[in-house]
Amino acid sequence: MQKETEPIDSNLLKGNMGTLVLAVLKDGPAHGYAIVHEVRKRTEDALHFRQGTLYPMLHDLEGKGFVASEWEIIPGEAGGGEKTRRVYSLTESGRAELSRRLRAWQRFAAAVEKVTGSAQELTFRRMILRFF
Amino acid sequence: MQKETEPIDSNLLKGNMGTLVLAVLKDGPAHGYAIVHEVRKRTEDALHFRQGTLYPMLHDLEGKGFVASEWEIIPGEAGGGEKTRRVYSLTESGRAELSRRLRAWQRFAAAVEKVTGSAQELTFRRMILRFF
């Protein structure tokens, strides 16, 4: 019940949400609701997408050809009503777009580090410690 | 005359511009025009602020008490007209705000790495190579 970390200011997310969606889909198809939970899980609740933002974003990514969707039919109990959900998967074009965006993110993060300077070394050290 | 690296998509900057301004001022007072050039210099032209964004941003940071400004008078040649420019410096409150924002940035960057996953290892390796 305790929230160890307060949620991250959503302004920082601007411009990156689509990239994160593509990154999640890189590891396999998923429907919108599942993407929301996957991001929360991967970031231990630090980041979470709003449905009101995510669904239009998915439609947009599909419009640009970066993802493709299919309606999956989930059969109800014997004879019962079925439910549907929309499953998205990364296209070839989306895969290329993801690479581009990851490179752009890396360049941007590096630029921030350069400007913020000495405070940055701490970040690097922290990352290295997490990896080795 | 050659541009080695194309400029970074300004959408990625969203939410971070104020932080970068505070970071530059941490290293000493500066006027608006100089801040623009300092950021371009530190990032080797990858990032640059637009004047139409920077000046309102500085006014905003001053309104919030994170920076303070003084009009500096630059004397013209003997007997000539003087010019003025507005020099900003970081306040105590601004220093604290900068720490908060740098921590927020680190948390956000870490969250992005977690979501983008394996592609991230490349990033780390690249950063490490740059440092050692």
Next chain:
DNA sequence: CTATTTACATAGGAAACCTAGGTGCATAGG
């Protein structure tokens, strides 16, 4: 003497998020 650079500023627009609301079915708890 004209163009560029330095240095400040405002106004209006676009992009990308947010909140608030709505639909419908399934399942759990009282």
Next chain:
DNA sequence: CCTATGCACCTAGGTTTCCTATGTAAATAG
């Protein structure tokens, strides 16, 4: 039984934060 919560989709309207375009004015370069 029936109400609340969770799953799963969606739209509309608002806010933040950047952008472009434009303007002023003095100094310097060509």
